[in-house]
Amino acid sequence: MEDTTAVFGAWPGDADVAVALTFDVDGEAAWLGEGPEYGRRLTLLSQARFGPGRGLGRILDLLAELDIPGTFYVPGHTADHHPEAVAAIVAAGHEIGHHGYLHRGTDGLDAGSQRAELEEGLAALGRHGIRPAGYRSPGWELSPETLAMLAGLGFSYDSSLMADDRPYWQASGTAPLLELPGHWSLCDWPYFGWTPYHGGLLAGPAAVEPIWLEEYESARQDRRAITYTMHPEAIGRGYLLRMLRRVITGMLSRGRPWFATHAQIAALANPPAVRIA
Numbered sequence: 492m493e494d495t496t497a498v499f500g501a502w503p504g505d506a507d508v509a510v511a512l513t514f515d516v517d518g519e520a521a522w523l524g525e526g527p528e529y530g531r532r533l534t535l536l537s538q539a540r541f542g543p544g545r546g547l548g549r550i551l552d553l554l555a556e557l558d559i560p561g562t563f564y565v566p567g568h569t570a571d572h573h574p575e576a577v578a579a580i581v582a583a584g585h586e587i588g589h590h591g592y593l594h595r596g597t598d599g600l601d602a603g604s605q606r607a608e609l610e611e612g613l614a615a616l617g618r619h620g621i622r623p624a625g626y627r628s629p630g631w632e633l634s635p636e637t638l639a640m641l642a643g644l645g646f647s648y649d650s651s652l653m654a655d656d657r658p659y660w661q662a663s664g665t666a667p668l669l670e671l672p673g674h675w676s677l678c679d680w681p682y683f684g685w686t687p688y689h690g691g692l693l694a695g696p697a698a699v700e701p702i703w704l705e706e707y708e709s710a711r712q713d714r715r716a717i718t719y720t721m722h723p724e725a726i727g728r729g730y731l732l733r734m735l736r737r738v739i740t741g742m743l744s745r746g747r748p749w750f751a752t753h754a755q756i757a758a759l760a761n762p763p764a765v766r767i768a
């Protein structure tokens with residue numbers, strides 16, 4: 492049972508909404524984790540490499556220009572094979588979270604393999620001096636076994652579940668874990684992440700921009716936190732980066748948003764009001 496009583500009080504600076512811009516830097520891991528046959532698909536892998544190689548830089552430039560912090564969920568494989576990407580994220584002062592090692596879906600793995608994905612991901616980020624406090628399951632499918640391991644491995648929050656559009660407390664083993672929920676409608680991948688093997692809708696930005704801004708207005712009305720989830724491989728394309736800029740400037744022109752990392756939001760959470768189980 493989740494505790495959905497008020498997790499947060501007022502936001503800093505009299506803000507009326509907390510906005511987390513999050514980016515999953517999947518790189519080639521998103522495909523290699525699907526199976527070894529993807530290792531031969533050079534075009535697909537090159538499309539994936541666009542994320543850390545090109546899209547990420549555009550995102551970092553935009554965030555720097557607007558002075559906004561981001562949260563980057565990075566698979567261990569990406570950290571091992573694109574060290575310059577991790578270094579650039581860290582140098583800009585953004586947060587890095589855990590996103591598996593080879594981006595393998597937790598629901599398809601036995602408990603031992605799930606633990607290995609978590610531990611290998613921690614080791615890879617550790618080689619960059621990073622100890623992540625947050626976790627997001629690859630492909631947004633969180634299994635009971637991985638959920639139960641997270642608190643014990645030192646994580647204090649997760650961003651994989653969707654039972655509420657407000658942050659809530661979730662049990663992880665015998666300890667509480669703060670859930671910072673996202674949603675597919677606030678993710679770029681279902682709209683823009685088309686490949687020959689995993690088709691997205693290929694929606695135009697004109698269709699998505701009002702959805703993201705309307706949900707922002709709803710979050711303002713509720714004075715809640717809101718998480719947007721993006722992928723450098725998708726949102727880092729030129730025309731979509733322009734959409735992201737319009738979304739952010741649209742937010743800045745309406746209300747008083749507090750742009751924050753997941754760690755900054757989690758740091759303000761009140762402890763669970765009731766025992767969670």
Ligand SMILES: [Zn+2]
Nearest residue numbers: 515517629630
């Ligand atoms: Zn991912």
